[in-house]
């Protein structure tokens with residue numbers, strides 16, 4: 001499907017599920033959107049295996065193939081999943097290299113990603129005079145692209161330490177790195193450039209799209225972390241997006257793809273940390289504090305939630321100048337959290353299902369904007385979900401031939 005009708009469908013759906021996206025489940029209580037669509041009983045009754053599968057593969061994994069009937073899924077959920085499917089199943093832009101072995105190791109997934117990136121950039125790089133890697137990090141791909149396509153390359157990166165590392169690792173005279181904070185209007189691309197942004201966070205991706213359109217040059221963009229914007233909201237770039245305005249507070253949902261690491265053990269670790277954080281919030285609420293979700297870790301590094309609950313609670317209480325918890329108080333909150341966090345996880349599944357909608361909407365807005373500006377732009381997947389869930393790529397060339 002062309003990006004324009006897909007974007008229209010995404011915008012229409014966003015309008016319908018705005019209540020789900022806006023209302024995150026923070027307590028073991030069915031939110032209004034859940035009651036209105038009669039989703040509660042089905043979600044609450046999912047057993048642990050089904051819950052684990054839905055978190056790992058997405059709620060759609062429980063519905064696909066049998067129209068949701070065999071699972072007893074509520075019609076509203078089946079209908080929502082069906083409408084989300086075209087946005088999830090975008091066409092691959094390059095043959096999927098290494099997907100089979102991707103589940104095996106981080107190294108295999110990294111290799112598969114690099115191979116896919118190189119395959120995607122190849123045709124555009126062949127015609128480019130220079131590669132401009134924006135948000136280059138330590139310049140891994142900048143160096144690789146310069147070598148693979150035998151082109152001069154420049155890596156732009158705002159973090160001076162990363163730039164220093166990138167320079168230290170670079171042997172070619174025609175590969176250089178600059179410390180630049182790319183913000184509105186500061187990125188000037190020249191004719192013959194191929195602009196690349198790999199995991200370009202939030203507004204950096206938008207800036208890259210604007211600059212590529214202004215210069216009429218090729219672009220390969222894989223976005224991420226849409227919430228990393230300086231303003232309170234992201235507004236549409238494209239005319240087609242109209243008044244679409246996405247608040248920063250909801251943009252993080254676009255990152256919430258279930259296979260966060262693609263490794264079950266890390267997912268289990270992540271869930272255990274979240275349960276501990278919930279137990280801590282419960283404990284703090286029990287002490288009469290007003291603690292919104294996330295605020296329980298105020299003053300503490302998120303990684304501290306990997307410690308045993310007693311240690312985490314002791315640190316959080318000491319930070320607030322409160323008396324330590326005794327064994328009974330700790331055990332009470334830990335036990336209640338085990339059950340209640342399970343309910344929260346189940347009730348959160350429909351909202352997580354909408355994560356791809358947000359991610360795809362932003363990518364479609366960028367694609368439509370580039371096409372409105374006369375570039376040949378396409379949206380698709382860079383690699384399979386198993387390699388990385390951040391796999392949506394916008395590719396644009398200076399002419400409709402690309």
Ligand SMILES: C[S@@+](CC[C@H](N)C(=O)[O-])C[C@H]1O[C@@H](n2cnc3c(N)ncnc32)[C@H](O)[C@@H]1O
Nearest residue numbers: 135136137156157158159180181182198199204
């Ligand atoms: C997620 S990392 C990706 C690094 C690299 N492209 C890769 O794929 O491995 C994003 C990088 O963009 C940089 N960055 C974010 N915003 C930036 C900005 N406004 N200007 C320049 N660099 C930025 C960050 O410092 C970070 O190194």
